[in-house]
Amino acid sequence: MLTVALWSLLPLFLVCGQSLAQLEILCKQLYETTETGVRLQAEKALVEFTNSPDCLSKCQLLLERGSSSYSQLLAATCLSKLVSRTSNPLPLEQRIDIRNYVLNYLATRPKLAAFVTQALIQLYSRITKLGWFDCQKDDYVFRNVIADVTRFLQVQTVEHCIIGVTILSQLTNEINQADTSHPLTKHRKIASSFRDSSLFDIFTLSCNLLKQASGKNLNLNDESQHGLLMQLLKLSHNCLNYDFIGTSTDESSDDLCTVQIPTSWRSAFLDSSTLQLFFDLYHSIPPSLSPLVLSCLVQIASVRRSLFNNAERAKFLSHLVDGVKRILENPQSLSDPNNYHEFCRLLARLKSNYQLGELVKVENYPEVIRLIANFTVTSLQHWEFAPNSVHYLLSLWQRLAASVPYVKATEPHLLETYTPEVTKAYITSRLESVCIILRDGLEDPLDDAGLVQQQLDQLSTIGRCEYEKTCALLVQLFDQSAQTYQELLQSTNSSTIDITVQEGRLTWLVYIIGAVIGGRVSFASTDEQDAMDGELVCRVLQLMNLTDSRLAQAGNERLELAMLSFFEQFRKIYIGDQVRSAVQPGLTDCVLFVLSRGCPM
Incomplete structure (x- = not known):
């Protein structure tokens, strides 16, 4: 009162x-x-x-x-x-009264409009954060946050439990976010103190409540019970997503993120039941909630390596891979785009946080890498389903392929089997998309230069793994499209649509050829690979002669941009100022020989 x-x-x-x-x-x-x-x-x-x-x-x-x-x-x-407000702030006694009043108000009115409850919880969170270091009679009066919500969690109504969990979730989020109206140093002091004094207890409470909820066979068709589980998952995610060391990681570097869990949290992650809890929840709750579970798993999979010793890390990774395998074996929920996106993020974290040498030692690695490869191929073939998620799959395979020269483990990594499948799926799916986009009037990915360049940068590494197969596939597809394109141009009965389709296919092929040439690594390349580069370069130059000859009649802007991209990669690898000190002897002669002999269209 x-x-x-x-x-x-x-x-x-x-x-x-x-x-x-x-x-x-x-x-x-x-x-x-x-x-x-x-x-x-x-x-x-x-x-x-x-x-x-x-x-x-x-x-x-x-x-x-x-x-x-x-x-x-x-x-x-x-x-x-x-x-x-920073000027003329309210006295401590008044802020304490407001905090207590808000808690009493929420406790006696559990069925307020949702936006009112949210605003009152936001008010409580703001008072608590800004008064974190305020003392009254040697007592930090705003720090007893778990005690503040105990009254809500002990009441037997679902509405009260939701309010209590939401208070903890919103408070965690509030303290984690810097406030531009207050000094950053003050924000970090509050965030660090909250992390050290309260955050682990809140995370432990959220996990315990999730275990209790999952054991009660909740009726998730009931709106209130559904809401309670959602708030519990949000609370767990806010705890795991906390900025533990004040780095304020940019979301654009999501795939490089490491969760800097404090050492005092070790017990929660050494206990396999924590990881198992979230995998079990994923399989037992509806798709409307499971993306939140996968988001938590993404954070758990990204826990800093130094939290474990080698044996502990291997055990943790084994449980993580087993959980991924179980999801891949029962992929029904992945038909939901949100689930699919979060699962792709989870797969990417497997390689961004663990070494290939560690992955191959996992007992089920051969089966898991096969399932991941099949999932990737299927995803690439259905390119229109969730195009923004492909980045994470390509990121996984890019890092796997880049690690091959450094693997010292005796266990086979099997990438020589699966990377060509991924490369082929990407290339053929892009070519097949051309006709579908024209037929159905869909948005053309080629119009998003940033997205195309990002994917090509990733493919450049994947395609150089087992390069002989990549080159053979590109030569075959390019020759087919180029020959068809030339025949259409020479025919008087050719339709504009057929010509546009072939130009779209050739545009993708020129982009991809430029990318794989740009993926050449000097210390790992051989004369044979350089000769294969020459075969591809020759074909693009021959195509350029053909397209230049008809510029006065008709040109294709996308194809011309692809040519520019190709030449930029070629210049960077074979003509740049630093090439002489990097390339193998005789490389330039090899490329010039291939170019000089010509490749008929």
């Missing part, structure tokens, strides 16, 4: 029923009206209200006596602004 000091302010406004009613009307106009003028007037009046000296007391009055959810939302929002 409010203290006497705060309650004493309320009588001043008990006679202001008209003022309260006017505030509620303004709130309704702000959030509901479709008339711009009315909404702007309401917004202006409410801004004046939030800046008024008696805003705090009126907010409390709105919460106590307001009849609409909008007025409750306004009160919670205004209170958040009041406790966040």
Whole structure:
């Protein structure tokens, strides 16, 4: 309840029923009206209200006596602004009263509108974060966060449990995010203190609650029980996604992320039941929730290597690979795009955080790499399903292929069997997409230069593994398309669509040829591979002669851009200033010989 000091302010406004009613009307106009003028007037009046000296007391009055959810939302929002201001901050006693009042308010009104509950929880989180180092009689009064939510978790209603879990989840997220209105150094001090004093206990609590929930055979068709499990998963994910060392990792470097779990958390990850909990949940809950489970698994798979010794890491990796194998053997839920995307991220983390030499020692490695290869090939063939997820699969195979020269383990890695399959699937699927895109009027991936370049950079490494097979496939496909293209140009009955299809196929092939040539690594290349490069270069130059001869009549912009990309890669590898010191003797002569003999179209 409010203290006497705060309650004493309320009588001043008990006679202001008209003022309260006017505030509620303004709130309704702000959030509901479709008339711009009315909404702007309401917004202006409410801004004046939030800046008024008696805003705090009126907010409390709105919460106590307001009849609409909008007025409750306004009160919670205004209170958040009041406790966040850096000039003329509220006294400690007043902030403690507001914190206690909010908790009591939520406990006695578990069925508020969702947006009101969220705003009040946000208010609690903001007060707790900004007052983290405030003391009252040698007691850090805002740090007993688990005790604050115990009353919600001990109540037998699902609504109270949801509120308690959401408070912990939102608080974790709030403390993890820097506030531009306060110094970064203060944010890091608070985040570090919260990490050391509370975060592991919160994560342990979330895992225990998940175990209890999974053991109770929840009825996930019930909206409230579904919501409880979702909030528990969000809480676990927020704990695992915490910025433990203050690096603020950019999401663009997602595939390189390592989760810097503190050493004090070792026990949770040495216990295989933690990892098993999330894999079991994935198989037992509906697709609407399982992406959150996979997001947690992505973070767990990215735990820093130094948390374990060699034996512990091998055991942890074995459990992780077994879980991945189980998902691949029962792929029904992967038909959901969100599940599919998160699972692709999980596969990428297998190689970004572990060495190929460690993976090959896992007992089920031969079967798992076969399943991953089949999954990748199928995914590439269905390129239109989730195009943004392909990056993670190609990233996995790129890193696997790049590791081959450094593997010292005696166990076979089997990449010589599966990388050609992945390369072939990517190349043929891009060529087959040309006709489908034209037929169905779909968005052409070739128009996204950044996406194409990213995938080609990854393919450049994959394609150089077992390069003989890659080169043979490219020569075969290029010769077929080039010959068909030339015949269409020479025929008087050719349709524009047929010509456009072949130009699209050749565009992809020129891009890919440029990429695999750009993937040449000087210390690992041989004269035979350089000769294969020459075979490919020869064909592109012959095609250029053909396309140049008809530029006056008709040109293809995408094909010309592919040519430019190809020449950039060729220049970088064979003509650049540093080539002389990097290439093998006789390389230039080899390439020039192949070019000079010509390759008929």
